[in-house]
Amino acid sequence: MKLSRKILPALAMLLVSAIMLTTASFAWFAMNRSVEANGMSVNIQSDSVYLLIADGTKTAEEIQTAKATVATGTPTGTLDIFPTAHHATKGSEFDTVGKWYTKSADDPSSSASTGSETALTDFNEYVVRYTYSLVLAAGSNEVSNLVLTSFTFTASDDSAASGAAQTLAPVRAVIACGDNYVEVKNGDEVPSTVLAATVNDTDVVTLKVYIYYDGNDTSVYTNNIANLEDVDFTFTVGVPNT
Numbered sequence: 001m002k003l004s005r006k007i008l009p010a011l012a013m014l015l016v017s018a019i020m021l022t023t024a025s026f027a028w029f030a031m032n033r034s035v036e037a038n039g040m041s042v043n044i045q046s047d048s049v050y051l052l053i054a055d056g057t058k059t060a061e062e063i064q065t066a067k068a069t070v071a072t073g074t075p076t077g078t079l080d081i082f083p084t085a086h087h088a089t090k091g092s093e094f095d096t097v098g099k100w101y102t103k104s105a106d107d108p109s110s111s112a113s114t115g116s117e118t119a120l121t122d123f124n125e126y127v128v129r130y131t132y133s134l135v136l137a138a139g140s141n142e143v144s145n146l147v148l149t150s151f152t153f154t155a156s157d158d159s160a161a162s163g164a165a166q167t168l169a170p171v172r173a174v175i176a177c178g179d180n181y182v183e184v185k186n187g188d189e190v191p192s193t194v195l196a197a198t199v200n201d202t203d204v205v206t207l208k209v210y211i212y213y214d215g216n217d218t219s220v221y222t223n224n225i226a227n228l229e230d231v232d233f234t235f236t237v238g239v240p241n242t
Contacts, residue, residue, distance in 0.1 A: 042130050042209060044233040045070040047149060050137040051199065051237050058133040060204050067137070073130035073209065077123050083170070083215030084126040091176030094210050097123055103215060130209040134235070136201040145238040146196040146205065148175060153186050154230040170217035171228055174210040185214070199237050209233075 046053055046069040054063045055071040088099045101117040120126055136143065153168045172185045177195035184191065196205045211231060213220065 041229075042073045042075070042128075042211065042231045042233075043070065044073070044132055044207070044209075044235065046134075047234055047236045050140045051143075051146075051235065052135055052137055053235075054133045056131055056133065057206065058204065060135045060202055063133055063135045063204070064138045064201070071132055073132060076129040076131075077127060078125050079128060080125070081128060081211075081213055082126055083213045083220050084120065085214060085216045086212075088174075088181075090179040091181035091208075092179050094174055094176050094181065094208065097121060100127060100212075102126065126212065128211040130211075132207045132209065134196075134199065134205040134207060135203070136199055138201050140201050142198055142200040143237040144198050145194050146177070146199050146235060147192060147194055147237075148182055148184070148190060148233060149236045150190055150232075150234040151184050152230070152232045153228065154232075155228065168228070170214045170220045171231075172212055172214045173231060173233075174212075175233065176208045176210070177205060195235075 044053055049069060051069065052063045052066070053068060053071045054066055055073050082102065084100050084102050086094065086100045088094045088096070093099050098119050098121075100120040100123070102120060103117060123129060134146070151173065153171050153173075155168055168186045170185070172183060174181055174183045175195065180193065180195050182191040182193045182195065195207070199205055211228075
């Protein structure tokens with residue numbers, strides 16, 4: 001009897017601890033604050049002179065005429081964004097707004113949340129989207145294995161002065177090509193995922209980039225907002241197929 005009196009309170013405390021750990025795994029804003037990304041630029045570039053890149057949806061001829069190996073994207077959606085997350089499992093699903101969701105936190109100084117998921121009905125104010133078109137220079141032999149080789153996220157210089165934390169770990173980017181995709185954040189190793197098996201000088205490869213602030217990261221809460229300034233990606237392709 002004495003033993004059970006000691007065990008029962010211990011079990012109760014263990015249960016409370018488990019619940020607290022579970023709720024702390026979610027991180028969402030409780031107040032009307034957003035990630036500051038005014039003036040943010042997203043740039044992608046090639047480390048091969050024959051892999052050409054253009055912003056938006058372009059034809060092979062338009063890309064080859066411009067002969068650019070660097071493109072600064074024009075975003076779809078506002079640049080100040082609220083935390084979100086997704087249930088997408090393949091590249092083509094990231095364009096489905098219902099695959100993304102949001103929540104509300106319980107405390108502006110905490111990452112805990114007990115709210116239920118709310119599916120997004122509009123990307124605006126949650127996901128900033130970019131489209132890029134890639135093709136080889138005219139006359140180039142087909143190449144294989146388009147991959148991401150490097151990426152960086154940069155905080156704005158005035159983050160500390162404005163009182164906002166330069167916490168960039170929660171900022172994520174998805175690069176999708178058809179059903180293939182890679183998802184990256186600060187501190188990640190560069191993924192080796194092949195985005196396109198082949199690239200040639202006639203068929204345009206479309207890359208879609210999604211920038212978002214991951215609500216499921218425990219460092220995200222109302223009083224800990226990051227300022228995002230620049231995102232840079234570099235891509236490469238394999239040797240020409242002869």
